[in-house]
Amino acid sequence: MKHPDIKQIEIFCGTGGVGKTTLATSRALFLANLSKKVLIITIDPAKRLKEVLNIKDETGGEAQSVKGNIFGEKFQNATFDAILMSPYASLKRIEQKTKIKTDFNNTIIQTLVRPYGGMNEIMGMVDVHHFYNLNKYDVIILDTPPGKHFIDFLESAKKINNFFDKSFIEIFSYLGKSLKNSNKDKEIGIIKLLVTTGIKKLISYLEIVTGPEFVKNFTEAIHSLYLAQEAFTDALKLEEILQNEKKSNWFLVTSAQQHKGEEAEELHSLAVKLMHKDNFLLINKSLMPLLLDWDATNSNDLTIIKNSLIKREQSIRNCIQDQFESIFEFPEVLGISPQEHVAELAEVWKKD
Ligand SMILES: Nc1ncnc2c1ncn2[C@@H]1O[C@H](COP(=O)(O)OP(=O)(O)OP(=O)(O)O)[C@@H](O)[C@H]1O
C-alpha cells in the first residue's frame, strides 16, 4: 500500500456518512502526533466535527485548540486547531482585511451568511486560502460536505468569477450607488443609460412584488460584496494549489459496507476534472481484516456468511479500484464513541 506524503492541503471528500469527518480527524490527530502544526476546517454545515472534537459552536469560524488526550493517553502530547467554518466569521475576516465595512444589518447579507445561505462553499475557498497564506500551519485538512456539495466547493472558483463578472456587477454597483445618489444619473453615458433604464424597469416591477426595501437591501448587499471583491478573487489562487500534486492531497472516501462503490465512482468522475491525478481512494469500515482472521471452519452456515461478506467487500473493490492508483483501507472499528473510531484509525496512517 502506497502511503500518502504529507502535503500542505489535504482534502477529504465523499458521499454521505462514509466517514469523511472521522478520517479527516484521524489524519489531523496522526499528523499532530508527529508534531506537525495542523488545522482542520469543516465546511460541512452539519458540523459533526464539533461532536467528534467536543467543541462548542458559539465561537464558530474561529480556530479552537483541541487537545489530543480526548482520544486517549497515547495522544496526550498532540494538539491541533479546528475551525467550524462560518460564512459570518469569514465575512468579518474579509472586513478586517479590506477595511471595507459590511452592513451586517442588511437582511440579504444576513441571509447569505446563514449556514445554508449558499455561501458556504465560496467562503470555504476564501477561508482555506486565508489560513494557507498565514503560513502558520504545516497542514490544513479540509472536511467537506457530502457528495455534490463537495463539487460545489471545487467549482466555487468559477462561481466567484461569475459573480464578479463585470457586466452583471457594474449594473448592480451602479444601482447601489444611484439608490443613494440619484442626482448623479445625468453623469452616465448613453449605453449605461440604456442598460440601466432596462434594469430599472425590471427593478420597478420587482419592487411592486417585493417592496422597495428588498430591492434597496439587495443592491446594497451586492455593492458591498463587490467593493470587497479582491478578497474573493484572491482566493482563486487556491485553485492552483488544489491542482498541484506537490501541494495537496485528495482523499476520496468510500465505505466498504454500504454499497457506496457506485456513488464513489460517480463522484470521482465528476471530481477528476478538477483535482489532480495523485489522489487516493480510502475504503473505510472494511471488515476484511476481521473476516480474514475469523475461523469459521466448524460451521457450514458461518463459512457461508464469511464467504459472502468477503465476496461483497471484494465486489466494491472491483467496481472502483481501476480508477485509483492508490487505495488505502481503514477497518471497521468495534468501539462505540466517535473518539474511539478516530483514535484507532489514526494508527492506520502510520508507515510500518
Ligand atoms: N472505520 C469506522 N469504524 C466504525 N465506525 C466508523 C468508522 N468510520 C466512521 N465511523 C462512524 O460512522 C459514522 C459516520 O461517520 P462520519 O460522520 O465521519 O461520516 P461523514 O462521511 O463525515 O458523514 P457526513 O456525510 O454526514 O458528513 C460516525 O458515527 C462515525 O463515528
Ligand SMILES: [Mg+2]
Ligand atoms: Mg462529515
